[in-house]
Amino acid sequence: MRPTKRLLWFALGWTLLGLAAALNQWLPSGWNQPDWQDQIEKLWQISTATLLFLILFDIIAVWRLSAPTVRRSHSESLALGVWSQVELQILHRYRRTVNVEVFDHYPGECDAEFAHQPGQLQPRRGTEFTYRVRAKQRGNHQFGLTDLLLLSPMGFWQRRLLLGDTSEVKVFPNFAAVSNYAMMSMEQQSSQLGIRQQQRRGEGMEFQQLREFRQGDSLRQIDWNASARLRKLISKEYQDEKDQQILFLIDCGRRMRSKDGDHSHLDHALNAMLLMSYAALKQGDAVGLLSFGGDDRWLKPVKGVANLSKILNCVYDVDASTRASDYNTAIRALMTRHNKRALVVLLSNIRDENVDDLKPALSLLRKKHLVMVANLEEPELHELLEKPIHQFQDALRYTGTKLYLERRQAVTRSFNHSGIHTVNSTPQLMPVALINKYFEVKREGLL
Numbered sequence: 001m002r003p004t005k006r007l008l009w010f011a012l013g014w015t016l017l018g019l020a021a022a023l024n025q026w027l028p029s030g031w032n033q034p035d036w037q038d039q040i041e042k043l044w045q046i047s048t049a050t051l052l053f054l055i056l057f058d059i060i061a062v063w064r065l066s067a068p069t070v071r072r073s074h075s076e077s078l079a080l081g082v083w084s085q086v087e088l089q090i091l092h093r094y095r096r097t098v099n100v101e102v103f104d105h106y107p108g109e110c111d112a113e114f115a116h117q118p119g120q121l122q123p124r125r126g127t128e129f130t131y132r133v134r135a136k137q138r139g140n141h142q143f144g145l146t147d148l149l150l151l152s153p154m155g156f157w158q159r160r161l162l163l164g165d166t167s168e169v170k171v172f173p174n175f176a177a178v179s180n181y182a183m184m185s186m187e188q189q190s191s192q193l194g195i196r197q198q199q200r201r202g203e204g205m206e207f208q209q210l211r212e213f214r215q216g217d218s219l220r221q222i223d224w225n226a227s228a229r230l231r232k233l234i235s236k237e238y239q240d241e242k243d244q245q246i247l248f249l250i251d252c253g254r255r256m257r258s259k260d261g262d263h264s265h266l267d268h269a270l271n272a273m274l275l276m277s278y279a280a281l282k283q284g285d286a287v288g289l290l291s292f293g294g295d296d297r298w299l300k301p302v303k304g305v306a307n308l309s310k311i312l313n314c315v316y317d318v319d320a321s322t323r324a325s326d327y328n329t330a331i332r333a334l335m336t337r338h339n340k341r342a343l344v345v346l347l348s349n350i351r352d353e354n355v356d357d358l359k360p361a362l363s364l365l366r367k368k369h370l371v372m373v374a375n376l377e378e379p380e381l382h383e384l385l386e387k388p389i390h391q392f393q394d395a396l397r398y399t400g401t402k403l404y405l406e407r408r409q410a411v412t413r414s415f416n417h418s419g420i421h422t423v424n425s426t427p428q429l430m431p432v433a434l435i436n437k438y439f440e441v442k443r444e445g446l447l
Contacts, residue, residue: 007156017044027349043077054154062152062159070146070164077170078135081262088129088146095123099151102129105144108139116379135171136262139317143167172316174271210234213311225322244341245301245445246280246287248273249334252318253293255349258378260427265376266320268427269347275431276438281305283442290312292330294321298337331361343447344369349376353409355414362420370447372421374434379426381405
């Protein structure tokens with residue numbers, strides 16, 4: 001229970017009235033007005049009795065109010081960086097309107113809008129308050145209790161109540177892109193996501209059916225035996241091979257803590273992994289992962305779009321550590337756990353100083369698997385090259401940045417020369433760049 005500003009203003013007025021009565025008594029005889037003094041004293045006595053009565057009545061009235069019931073409803077899982085609605089339902093049996101202030105204790109890892117609201121509880125019916133939260137960090141987070149301030153009838157007192165229950169919420173990587181992707185047909189993906197899937201007719205790795213020859217078919221597609229039997233040209237039609245293995249090596253080392261906008265490089269890497277996983281599962285491939293450099297986790301390859309939830313639950317609370325990543329140990333651990341040929345996608349932020357240690361390990365991995373390196377680039381570096389040069393320090397900055405980017409390009413050329421596929425992209429564009437590369441691999445039958 002605490003007094004409001006209204007009570008403090010009334011108390012201030014009562015105090016000033018008492019001071020006026022006291023000062024009038026001590027004025028010199030020429031200034032002293034007995035009639036005024038009597039009137040002020042009577043007014044002060046009446047105001048004292050009235051104010052005490054109102055204060056006592058008001059505090060009893062708000063104290064007798066029974067505590068309402070607060071129920072919170074929200075999604076069990078949130079997407080990182082996406083606004084989500086939280087609803088508070090307040091149930092009570094009050095016979096009159098009660099003014100309140102509501103503040104819900106949302107997780108500290110979230111931003112919130114309108115979590116603190118004034119309102120009214122209408123007689124004999126429940127009241128709903130809604131606000132929005134946006135998660136800034138993946139993992140398990142907790143909503144606390146709800147603060148409810150009940151205002152007394154005269155507005156002199158506020159009664160504070162902590163009500164409701166705590167509740168847990170899981171924050172996953174941003175799967176909004178996956179939801180959009182799931183609602184598109186394969187033809188729509190090309191235009192809406194920027195995914196390039198070249199049209200081809202009947203060429204692939206897995207036989208699908210025989211059909212009549214069409215203009216544009218290659219001679220190697222013709223089934224000469226079937227053509228001779230039916231006395232017309234018959235072509236073999238192929239489709240992308242299914243039931244292949246996709247394995248992600250996810251770097252959780254200190255470099256993945258770098259920020260691009262509101263999210264870390266690891267957040268963007270997980271978004272890219274999630275989108276490509278959905279596409280691969282949709283294609284009939286199996287997807288697994290191994291995280292390293294921090295919280296090491298292993299998920300053996302799973303098939304079917306329904307198993308996307310297994311991938312989400314495996315990595316949603318993985319965080320980047322402060323340790324340097326050990327690529328060699330991670331690659332050897334992957335080779336020990338998985339023997340079947342797979343497309344291995346390394347998601348990391350690789351620099352030229354890593355090449356001497358990383359390249360031999362990738363070459364060893366390439367003996368059995370198809371290897372792809374998805375390298376996250378810092379967009380700030382390209383922005384530095386666009387800045388004007390006015391002083392000597394600007395020239396040094398430009399030269400240093402240019403040399404650094406050239407060394408990274410040399411790393412890419414070195415990987416490509418060794419038969420290692422590469423995808424270099426800024427974090428925000430990596431999901432589309434990675435899935436384009438996946439479709440290219442499937443189209444060319446490299447796996």
